Structure formats: C-alpha cells, structure tokens
Amino acid sequence: MRPEVQPFRHEATGTWSYVVVDTSSRLCAVIDxxxxxxxxxxxxxxxxxxxxxxxxxxxxxxxxxxxETHAHADHLSAAPWLQAAVGGKIAIGQGIREVQKAFRDILxxxxxxxxxxxxxxxxxxxxxxxxxxxLSARAIATPGHTSDSLSYLVGDAxxxxxxxxxxxxxxxxxxxxxxxxxxxxxxxxxxxxxxGATRVFxxxxxxxxxxxxxxxxxxxxxxEGNIHVKDATSEAEFTAMRRKRDATLEMPALIYxxxxxNIRGGRPPPAESNGRSYLKLPLSGPEx
Ligand SMILES: [Fe+2]
Numbered sequence: 001m002r003p004e005v006q007p008f009r010h011e012a013t014g015t016w017s018y019v020v021v022d023t024s025s026r027l028c029a030v031i032d033x034x035x036x037x038x039x040x041x042x043x044x045x046x047x048x049x050x051x052x053x054x055x056x057x058x059x060x061x062x063x064x065x066x067x068e069t070h071a072h073a074d075h076l077s078a079a080p081w082l083q084a085a086v087g088g089k090i091a092i093g094q095g096i097r098e099v100q101k102a103f104r105d106i107l108x109x110x111x112x113x114x115x116x117x118x119x120x121x122x123x124x125x126x127x128x129x130x131x132x133x134x135l136s137a138r139a140i141a142t143p144g145h146t147s148d149s150l151s152y153l154v155g156d157a158x159x160x161x162x163x164x165x166x167x168x169x170x171x172x173x174x175x176x177x178x179x180x181x182x183x184x185x186x187x188x189x190x191x192x193x194x195x196g197a198t199r200v201f202x203x204x205x206x207x208x209x210x211x212x213x214x215x216x217x218x219x220x221x222x223x224e225g226n227i228h229v230k231d232a233t234s235e236a237e238f239t240a241m242r243r244k245r246d247a248t249l250e251m252p253a254l255i256y257x258x259x260x261x262n263i264r265g266g267r268p269p270p271a272e273s274n275g276r277s278y279l280k281l282p283l284s285g286p287e288x
Contacts, residue, residue, distance in 0.1 A: 001155030003135050005201060006055060007215045010034040010048050013075040013254070014206045016215040017048075019055060020154050025133030028056060029065035030088065031152065031159050032203060035078035035266065039257060042279070046085075049078035053085040063088035064132050068120075069161025069203055070149040071099045073176060073259055074252040077266035089121035090265060091130060093141065095148030095178075096123065100263045102177040107260065107280050110270065119265030124150060142191065144184020145172040151191060157199045158219075163187055165202050166214050167221055170228035171238075175246035181239040188229045196220030256281050 004021040018031040033052055036045045056063050063086045066079045070093065079090045100115040117123045124130070126141035132154070140151040145162040152159045162172035163184060171188065174181040191200075198219040205213050223231045229238055252258070260269060260279050268277035 001135055003132075003155045003157055005157055005199070005216075007201070008048070008052055008055075009213055009215070010036075010075065011213075012036070014204045014213075015072075015075050016201065016203060016205065017052060018159060018201055018215075019052060019061070020132060020135070020137070020157070020159075021059070021061060022133030022135045026059070026061050027064050027133035027135075028059075028061040029067055029130075029132045029137060029154075030056070030063060030082060030086075031067045031201075032069055032072070032161075033066065033078040033082045035076040035081060035261070037076045037254065037257060039254060044076065046078055046081045049082050049085070052078075053082060056086045065130055065137070066090045067130075067137065067152055067159075068092040068262075069151065069159060070146045071096055071259065071262040072162075073146075073255045073262075074204070075254060076258050076261045079266040081266075091122040091124055092117070092120050093139065093148040093150040094123040094125050095141070095143060095146070096120065096263070098147040098178055103259050103263050106177065106282060107256075108282075119263075119267070140190065142184075142187035143178075144174055144180055144182075144187045146176055147178035149187070151187075153194070153198075156195075156197065157201060158191065158194060159201045159203075160191060161203045163191065164200070164222055164226055164229070166205055166217055167225040168208055168211075168227060169205065170226060171242065173246050173249055174242055175249070181242035181246075182235060184242070185229065185235045185238045192219060192223050192229075192231070194219045196223070 006019040008017045021028045066088045124139040129136045138153045
C-alpha cells in the first residue's frame with residue numbers, strides 16, 4: 001500500500017502537516033494541522049489550515065481523521081477548526097492524560113479541567129488501527145519527546161512526529177515534562193525495525209545550514225546517516241548527547257500558549273466573565 005501524501009509547511013514554526021489519501025475511496029486523514037498564532041496580540045487565524053481544507057475540498061476528499069502525533073509545544077493545533085471545516089475525528093495518543101496531569105499542576109488549571117483525554121474524539125494505544133478507506137493507520141507509541149508521542153504507519157509511510165527529524169537534524173528534545181532520552185532511544189530503535197524503504201515523514205524541519213526545507217526521507221537513510229542515532233549508536237552515547245544538548249536549548253517561543261490550547265484538544269481555556277479567554281504564564285524569579 002502506497003498512500004498519496006500531500007505535505008503542507010508552516011514556515012513560522014517549521015512544522016510539516018500532511019494529508020494522507022486513500023486514492024481508491026477518496027477518503028483521507030490530516031496529520032498535525034497548525035493554527036496561526038501571533039503571541040504579541042493573542043490573535044489566531046486559520047490561513048494555514050485553510051490551505052489544507054481547500055486541498056481536501058478541491059480534491060473531492062472526505063476527511064476521516066485528524067491525527068495528532070502529540071501535544072505540540074511549539075505551535076497551536078488547528079484540529080478543531082479543521083474538524084468544523086472538513087470533518088474528521090480528532091485522535092491523539094492515550095499518553096495525553098499524563099501530559100494533561102503534568103501541565104494541570106504546572107499551570108494550576110481550573111479544578112474542573114479534565115485529565116482523562118475527553119477533549120479528543122479518540123485516544124490511541126500502541127498498535128491500535130484507524131481506517132482511512134482501504135488504508136489503515138497503525139499507532140506506534142514512540143514516547144521520549146513527550147509521553148503521548150505516537151507515530152502513524154500508513155502503508156509504506158510512517159509519520160514520526162517529534163522523534164527523529166531529517167538525518168542531518170537528528171532527534172527531538174527530551175526535556176519537557178514526561179520527556180526521557182532513554183525512552184526516545186528505544187522508540188527510535190522501534191522505528192528502525194521498519195523496512196528500510198519505508199518513507200519517513202517528519203514533523204519539523206528547521207533547514208540546517210540554510211538548505212531547502214525537507215519533509216521526507218527513509219528508514220534506511222536514517223539508520224545510515226542520522227546525526228544522533230545511527231545503527232551503531234548505543235543508548236548511553238545517545239542519552240549523554242541528548243541530555244547535554246537539551247541543557248543548552250531555550251524554551252520554544254510558544255510553549256505556554258501551545259500547551260494550553262493543545263491539552264484542551266486545540267481549544268482555548270474557558271472564557272472569563274467578560275466572554276474572553278486568557279492564557280497563563282507561570283512566573284519565577286530571584287529569591288528575595
Ligand atoms: Fe513537539
């Protein structure tokens with residue numbers, strides 16, 4: 001099975017979203033749609049997600065699923081907007097419950113905030129299948145970057161979320177709540193067991209060295225050339241590298257807005273008494 005894959009790039013956050021098409025039935029799934037967000041004004045728009053909706057309509061597709069690879073920390077999900085526009089059920093890994101619990105505590109969210117994942121239409125466990133016409137997407141739990149991280153295997157294509165990036169970019173950071181470099185190493189080893197010709201579609205690309213943005217590689221190319229995890233790389237080598245590197249990384253610019261939306265299934269916090277929603281920013285500072 002070789003699904004048709006249409007990538008969409010969100011340049012502001014370096015994110016790749018995808019439409020995966022079963023050409024026989026004209027059913028499709030959308031992976032990781034992005035909501036445009038201006039942190040200075042709090043204004044969001046659906047220009048980027050609109051391009052995905054336009055593609056779905058123009059191709060005469062029926063959208064079955066909106067598949068999140070994880071609760072992203074760098075961009076806001078457009079899943080609810082896209083669902084209203086073209087339909088589809090919103091799914092994420094069942095580990096979202098751990099992410100919700102962690103950020104409920106960090107952000108001191110309202111007592112009624114549910115941490116059972118009910119904000120999503122479907123929570124997927126490792127190995128579960130969802131169908132897209134004649135295709136099926138198999139959830140592969142790939143925790144390490146976050147505890148809810150899933151990859152989706154659809155025919156000969158795997159959508160790996162934030163686990164491995166393009167070979168010249170290495171791997172995702174593991175220093176968010178629930179992140180674990182040893183877990184990520186094990187997840188990458190699982191991905192490397194897929195056939196070498198499997199097409200790998202990444203969630204981000206930041207164009208290292210000024211090259212063109214890329215979204216697609218193969219398992220064979222990753223095993224041979226990923227700068228962080230090759231076939232011969234040991235867990236100890238990887239975790240030492242990852243922890244050292246993570247200690248140097250700044251927080252993503254949109255982490256608090258993104259997390260507050262994304263643990264609510266891509267929706268803002270409840271409106272306050274004036275009818276508007278607001279975001280929180282936990283403060284820390286010098287001891288007095
Ligand atoms: Fe991420």
